[in-house]
Amino acid sequence: MCLPSGLQSIDAKAMKKRITLSDVAAAAGVSKMTASRALRGTGDVSRSSMEKVGRAAKEIGYVGNHLAMSLASRRSDLIGVVVPSFLNVVFAEVLSGIAESLDGSGMQPVFGVTDYDPDREYEIIRNMLSWNPAGLIITGLDQPDETLQLLENADVPVVQIMDLDGTPVDACVGLSHHAAGASMAEALIAKGRRRFGYVGCGLDRDTRARKRFTGFKEALSAHGLALKTTWTGPGPSTVKAGREFTAQVLETHPELDCIYYSNDDLAVGGAFHCIAAGINVPEALVIAGFNGLDLVESLPVRIATSRTPRREIGNAAARIILGSDRDDPATGGTRTEFRPEIETGL
Amino acid sequence: MCLPSGLQSIDAKAMKKRITLSDVAAAAGVSKMTASRALRGTGDVSRSSMEKVGRAAKEIGYVGNHLAMSLASRRSDLIGVVVPSFLNVVFAEVLSGIAESLDGSGMQPVFGVTDYDPDREYEIIRNMLSWNPAGLIITGLDQPDETLQLLENADVPVVQIMDLDGTPVDACVGLSHHAAGASMAEALIAKGRRRFGYVGCGLDRDTRARKRFTGFKEALSAHGLALKTTWTGPGPSTVKAGREFTAQVLETHPELDCIYYSNDDLAVGGAFHCIAAGINVPEALVIAGFNGLDLVESLPVRIATSRTPRREIGNAAARIILGSDRDDPATGGTRTEFRPEIETGL
DNA sequence: ACTGATATCGATACCGGTATCGATAACATT
DNA sequence: AATGTTATCGATACCGGTATCGATATCAGT
CATH class of the missing domain: 3.40.50.2300 (Response regulator)
Structure with missing residues (x-):
């Protein structure tokens, strides 16, 4: 603000010229090329210049420039x-x-x-x-x-x-998400579930969730079953949406014994609804998600999921x-x- | 694998020369410099060459090279x-x-x-x-x-x-994390809580969690209170750790009426434990975290938190x-x- | 027809490194 | 002593763009 500070700032700016490889080379008393080789550790440099260059670089605070390096070497x-x-x-x-x-x-x-x-x-x-x-x-x-x-x-x-x-x-x-959806259906059918519902979010954009959904439905068909209800929303998959959608689905379809969700976030929301509503999970209603989030294994109720190795x-x-x-x-x-x-x- | 394929691969590689600005310029029949200006939309280019360059670039699939650009213009x-x-x-x-x-x-x-x-x-x-x-x-x-x-x-x-x-x-x-810890303590004291415990993870590395912790303790002191117990673990803050630590803390300190956690992940784990153990949250025990994760507002029980505007x-x-x-x-x-x-x- | 202003363009010198190849010195070989 | 080898180094030409400044063309004014 005052004069000295102003002067210093000009000074600092003048000083602030980027330190380049040439500066290091000059300080070490070798050519740019030797400095480059020394710093990169490629061969053909004597031990002594290696040390000189290293010391010089550290001393003047050389940082290097990936832009120039990548451009020159055509690789980044x-x-x-x-x-x-x-x-x-x-x-x-x-x-x-x-x-x-x-x-x-x-x-x-x-x-x-x-x-x-x-x-x-x-x-x-x-x-x-x-x-x-x-x-x-x-x-x-x-x-x-x-x-x-x-x-x-x-x-x-x-x-x-x-x-x-x-x-x-x-x-x-x-x-394979198609296969993942199918095998979840198989597993749930094997456990005796028959009255399925589906809750999903953002299926228009999430092609993988859609593939799971398709796989799931096809596996149901193969067993002569079909979804009793499908509830899809446009927004992102959140716990909150899962909780709300589950409440709504169960209001119109209290007979369901299993809900498959497009992923674990929604499923966790479903679990929260059930806990709050006193629904017995998983005996009365299986909540099935996808991903196997860490969160899921600590939940107070056990829900179904596919553990993916992210x-x-x-x-x-x-x-x-x-x-x-x-x-x-x-x-x-x-x-x-x-x-x-x-x-x-x- | 067979000869033609091998030949083609060589051919493809020969063809695979990067398309540069010079290529665009040549195709458009102007100089490199004019092509550069046209593509960047800086002034001093006639409408006609602007279009020619644009068309040529699109036609030959020019992508540009940020490395060269940033190096030359000294800004990225x-x-x-x-x-x-x-x-x-x-x-x-x-x-x-x-x-x-x-x-x-x-x-x-x-x-x-x-x-x-x-x-x-x-x-x-x-x-x-x-x-x-x-x-x-x-x-x-x-x-x-x-x-x-x-x-x-x-x-x-x-x-x-x-x-x-x-x-x-x-x-x-x-x-200010220090202030955030302190105000959480103030708020909880104002609600009548007196017997506090603390559960935290990774405090050695997370300096901000440490600041909250300090702020919290100082505010307690200011009211003549102190933590009944402090449970800190080395690992990352996870829901699982929160659930386990809470179970352990409550075993030795069942008298607590509030636990402050280093963040919401741990607090959610605490909430899960309480739900599973049938502990009445928040009446019997307040679970207090930090961050205000979306997850928290959908939880079956209400826990305390500081909503941070991430x-x-x-x-x-x-x-x-x-x-x-x-x-x-x-x-x-x-x-x-x-x-x-x-x-x-x- | 000459001058000056304006619009458009291109030649050239960089940006800060690396690749390449030839030069030099020191040492071993015959 | 002449030659070959090896280790080390530097000069130079790029990499693919942009900055700068001068060149050219066009057109209005007089």
């Missing part, structure tokens, strides 16, 4: 990860698994959120490609053609996660990217299947 | 965001808020996870700085000196989020970065305070 250590939402714990765990497996590899994940919007997904992928990442991990197999073309044109390994029902661009790792999916995806050789088109094309464990709670 | 549209964990919904919502406010600004958030490890935080920040981002959003005010120095040397606007109890590098937005904090942080002018050191230094709403459930 970024891995683009595209998921529909952060709010869903499931994706949070996948991301966590990815970060875990990437740790120590020198690769850095960059996350993008599509909010289940295909247009936004296209934009995000396009944006990520412009950083020419070492790889891309994207959610699902149901991208629109335009997006697929983008991915195919780009010379980047792509791993599609979570889903297996469809054709991957390159590699994919996940599980962290493992993230791990596997990251490892595929790490193992894929950009110059060898033969890499990739792998298909890694996980099978959810079904828990009926009965 | 990346915003680095550093949080301790994805698994905590709170941070997921903050990230979501950041992404929301950044949407349409042309800025892209890049997320890093520290796992509550200061060394990793240092590395992540260092790595982010090497992409010279337009700004940095980091969690908390308690970075080690080394990290602070890194931040101060870098010529990048920094916003520290979540916490206000301390001195920010530049701007900060969040709430999304708003994210929004505010993003807007500070967007509004900060890199060349004007006067920007920043703002301190944006949010006050949590307290809900006692009584």
